[in-house]
Amino acid sequence: MAGMIEAEYTISYADYKAANRLYLWQGPRTRIGYTLSMFVFPVIGLSFSAWGLWLRISGNPGFLDASLTNLLLFALFAICFPLIRWRLLRVGFRGLLPKGSGNTVRLRADDEQVIFSVPGSAEGRYFWNAFVNFAENEKVLILIVSRTRYLLVPRHALTETQWTELRALAAAKLPRS
Numbered sequence: 001m002a003g004m005i006e007a008e009y010t011i012s013y014a015d016y017k018a019a020n021r022l023y024l025w026q027g028p029r030t031r032i033g034y035t036l037s038m039f040v041f042p043v044i045g046l047s048f049s050a051w052g053l054w055l056r057i058s059g060n061p062g063f064l065d066a067s068l069t070n071l072l073l074f075a076l077f078a079i080c081f082p083l084i085r086w087r088l089l090r091v092g093f094r095g096l097l098p099k100g101s102g103n104t105v106r107l108r109a110d111d112e113q114v115i116f117s118v119p120g121s122a123e124g125r126y127f128w129n130a131f132v133n134f135a136e137n138e139k140v141l142i143l144i145v146s147r148t149r150y151l152l153v154p155r156h157a158l159t160e161t162q163w164t165e166l167r168a169l170a171a172a173k174l175p176r177s
Contacts, residue, residue, distance in 0.1 A: 005109040005166050008119075009157030010102065016093045018139040019152035026135055026144070037081045045078030098122060107153060109166060114143065116151055126151075128173035141166065143174075 024034045052071045054060075097103050098121040108115040114131075117123035132144045141163075142150040155163060 003110070003165070005158070005162050005169075006107065007157050007162060008104065008106045009154060010104050011096065011152065011154065012103070013090075013093050015140060015152060015154040016096060017089060018137070018154075019142050019150065020089060020092070022135050022137050022140060022142055023144070023150050026133075038085060041081050042078040045074045045076075045081075049074035049078060107157070109169060111169070114151070124151075128169075131174050133175045134170040136167065136170075141170065143170065 024030045049071055052074060056068075056071070097105070097118050104119060106115075106117045106119055108117075112127065114126045114128070115123065116126075126143075126145070130145060132146065134141065134143050136142070139155055141153045141155070143153070144150045153166065158166065
């Protein structure tokens with residue numbers, strides 16, 4: 001039986017990015033969507049843009065209409081997906097905690113419940129059966145509440161003993177994804 005785990009920490013943008021990436025790799029649908037939008041679609045857009053540019057320079061008429069408009073559309077296609085992802089991450093991070101909180105979070109966890117609180121603003125009390133599952137990597141541990149929500153605990157926020165206890169609690173109480 002683990003004791004009470006208590007910590008107060010600040011969530012950084014790097015923590016949020018690491019947690020979001022870990023969350024996206026949990027299911028096949030989100031993993032495929034992330035791979036397509038961040039790698040496959042931009043490579044396809046750049047490839048078509050380069051091919052169209054080559055056709056335009058060489059004067060070689062191909063089945064690809066190498067008009068300047070199409071070249072710009074392919075290049076825009078390649079650039080937009082990563083930029084949209086970056087923008088959504090920034091907006092998500094800004095809306096993560098109430099304004100004026102300084103991104104400070106207080107965590108308390110024991111055998112019965114996990115309490116996340118933003119000092120002076122909000123508190124969320126979750127019994128272990130409220131979590132669907134959890135995931136971890138070398139940077140963060142996420143406790144998944146639903147298909148669209150998770151709570152993040154950065155590794156740097158806890159001592160090694162606390163980190164080990166929290167992982168043991170999560171492993172004992174939740175299925176691992």
